[in-house]
Amino acid sequence: MRIANLTHGALFMLGAYLGVSILKRVPDLWLAAALAGAAVAVFGFFLERFILRKLGGNVLGQVLVTLGVSFIIADLCLIVWGGDPIPIPTPGWLQQPLRLFGLVFPAYRLAVVVIAVIAAVGLYVLIERTRLGAMIRAGVDDMDMARAVGIPVSRLFTTVFCLGAALAGAGGVIGGPIMSAYPGLDADMLPLALIVVILGGVGSLLGAFVGAFITGFVYTFGVALLPDLAYVILFLPMILVIAFRPRGLFGKFAA
Amino acid sequence: MRWGVLLAALVALPFLAGEYYINLTSQIFIFAIFAASINLLLGYGGLPTLGHSAYMGLAAYISALAALKLGWPHWAAAPAALLGTVLVAGAFGLIALRATGLGFLMLTLALSQVLWGTAYRWVSMTDGDNGLRGLSRPFQIDGATPFYFFALAVTVFSLWMMARYVGSPLGAALKGTRDQARRMSALGHDVWLIRWVTFVYAAFWGAVSGLLFVYYHKYIHPISLSLQSSAEGLLAVIAGGSGTLAGPLVGAAIVMLLKNWASAYIERWNMLLGFVFVFIVVFMPEGVVPGVKRLWLRFRSRA
Numbered sequence: 001m002r003i004a005n006l007t008h009g010a011l012f013m014l015g016a017y018l019g020v021s022i023l024k025r026v027p028d029l030w031l032a033a034a035l036a037g038a039a040v041a042v043f044g045f046f047l048e049r050f051i052l053r054k055l056g057g058n059v060l061g062q063v064l065v066t067l068g069v070s071f072i073i074a075d076l077c078l079i080v081w082g083g084d085p086i087p088i089p090t091p092g093w094l095q096q097p098l099r100l101f102g103l104v105f106p107a108y109r110l111a112v113v114v115i116a117v118i119a120a121v122g123l124y125v126l127i128e129r130t131r132l133g134a135m136i137r138a139g140v141d142d143m144d145m146a147r148a149v150g151i152p153v154s155r156l157f158t159t160v161f162c163l164g165a166a167l168a169g170a171g172g173v174i175g176g177p178i179m180s181a182y183p184g185l186d187a188d189m190l191p192l193a194l195i196v197v198i199l200g201g202v203g204s205l206l207g208a209f210v211g212a213f214i215t216g217f218v219y220t221f222g223v224a225l226l227p228d229l230a231y232v233i234l235f236l237p238m239i240l241v242i243a244f245r246p247r248g249l250f251g252k253f254a255a
Numbered sequence: 256m257r258w259g260v261l262l263a264a265l266v267a268l269p270f271l272a273g274e275y276y277i278n279l280t281s282q283i284f285i286f287a288i289f290a291a292s293i294n295l296l297l298g299y300g301g302l303p304t305l306g307h308s309a310y311m312g313l314a315a316y317i318s319a320l321a322a323l324k325l326g327w328p329h330w331a332a333a334p335a336a337l338l339g340t341v342l343v344a345g346a347f348g349l350i351a352l353r354a355t356g357l358g359f360l361m362l363t364l365a366l367s368q369v370l371w372g373t374a375y376r377w378v379s380m381t382d383g384d385n386g387l388r389g390l391s392r393p394f395q396i397d398g399a400t401p402f403y404f405f406a407l408a409v410t411v412f413s414l415w416m417m418a419r420y421v422g423s424p425l426g427a428a429l430k431g432t433r434d435q436a437r438r439m440s441a442l443g444h445d446v447w448l449i450r451w452v453t454f455v456y457a458a459f460w461g462a463v464s465g466l467l468f469v470y471y472h473k474y475i476h477p478i479s480l481s482l483q484s485s486a487e488g489l490l491a492v493i494a495g496g497s498g499t500l501a502g503p504l505v506g507a508a509i510v511m512l513l514k515n516w517a518s519a520y521i522e523r524w525n526m527l528l529g530f531v532f533v534f535i536v537v538f539m540p541e542g543v544v545p546g547v548k549r550l551w552l553r554f555r556s557r558a
Contacts, residue, residue, distance in 0.1 A: 051537065059356060059360075060297075060303050060493075061536045063303065063305065063357075063360060064489065064490065064493065064535075065532060065537070067486050067529075067532060068531070068532025069533065070529070071483070071528055071532070072529035072533075074525065075526035075529065079523075187482065191364070191365060191372075194361050194364060194365050194368075195365060197361070198358075198361055202358075232369055232373055234369075234372075235366070235369045238365065239350055242353050242362065
């Protein structure tokens with residue numbers, strides 16, 4: 001959608017914290033993830049509809065507003081949930097390690113991988129293989145033309161923004177058992193997401209997926225091998241890719 | 256003339272105001288240099304940077320580390336900090352200027368996050384979240400008033416140098432690349448080189464503000480390298496009015512006063528900052544200085 005959204009890290013954190021509260025009443029992680037995702041989507045709706053919509057095309061304005069909103073979210077989370085990290089428990093039946101091909105995996109992490117693959121395939125099918133996805137792509141490529149042939153671009157974009165917010169929120173809950181919810185989670189997630197997108201290419205689902213893989217591997221090995229400098233190593237693939245392919249690995253247009 | 260009046264008022268201030276206001280104004284000076292250096296990129300180059308705190312914080316850290324780990328005196332540490340920051344900015348510029356617009360913004364943010372993460376996690380070197388303490392100021396300017404005049408002199412010089420840059424043929428070319436990059440390219444200007452030189456020049460003045468910052472606080476914490484610090488600078492530029500010479504100065508004063516007064520009454524500076532962002536972008540997108548200028552012109556034409 002070419003909206004510069006810097007709230008995504010904050011939405012992820014908001015999702016994680018909402019998940020904490022929901023889990024106190026609903027003892028099921030997946031249901032909690034869905035509920036938190038829905039709640040964050042509602043928040044995303046208001047954000048898109050009443051603020052971002054007014055700034056169409058004003059990239060710098062969008063950046064500043066989303067940044068401002070993410071400061072507000074982060075501070076609200078600090079007020080409501082306090083400054084201590086809150087762990088999110090792993091669902092009982094996924095606590096056992098799993099033996100696969102002679103290697104031992106924590107079952108929960110495998111489940112997360114499965115969910116990520118399902119979400120990625122689902123998004124791919126939605127954007128590339130359905131009528132709705134074709135309309136969204138048309139709206140991104142040429143908004144005026146899409147409007148002229150009768151596509152409700154504004155409504156579609158609101159939907160897409162809500163979907164993105166919902167995924168961020170649900171992701172926060174699902175990532176909870178691995179990372180737990182803590183202040184600063186947003187600032188930790190945002191650069192990761194940025195690297196993934198820059199690396200993979202803006203406007204490409206495949207790029208985001210491949211970018212996430214590379215970033216994940218590099219970060220994990222970086223933390224294990226050179227803990228002090230893991231953050232620097234994290235940015236190396238991005239810098240290499242940008243140096244040779246400014247639009248990212250699979251990007252359609254320059255970022 | 257107007258600048259002369261302002262300068263006279265600023266020179267007189269320490270004789271009239273208490274120590275609290277002297278220190279507050281010193282902080283505004285430091286922040287104004289920082290905002291003005293962002294304005295070079297954003298206002299005159301059309302390059303939205305969200306990672307400028309990298310250069311301010313880097314210079315501060317280099318100076319602090321040179322003093323603490325190597326025992327260097329200020330006359331050696333300060334040039335080393337400026338030089339080191341300029342070198343890093345040169346390399347960062349090569350990467351960030353592969354893109355413009357939103358891509359440039361994301362790249363500058365990502366690059367500054369590298370430095371922030373390093374300062375935060377490389378505990379053996381930077382002492383992480385504790386920050387570096389036990390630093391000193393040069394020239395025995397330990398009192399509020401001596402430091403005030405030191406900061407004032409540096410600020411006047413910095414802003415004058417940046418104004419000279421904008422007024423020079425190179426500055427005119429820079430504005431050309433902002434408005435019509437393709438035409439400038441067709442006219443034979445090296446658009447990329449103009450941007451890169453500006454990027455490094457802006458980083459240099461960011462580094463100067465970083466040195467003043469670390470001299471003032473005698474302490475440096477990774478938060479100076481954070482996204483929030485970059486964003487506050489950007490906010491000051493936008494609030495004051497980007498692409499004007501007085502804008503960053505006014506914006507820096509607004510943000511600093513707000514930050515100091517607000518934090519005296521409420522704890523939630525971050526939330527207030529967030530609301531100020533939203534307010535300014537939605538209601539005052541052109542900034543305070545152009546807005547007031549427009550009203551003033553209308554008033555004059557009527558009188």
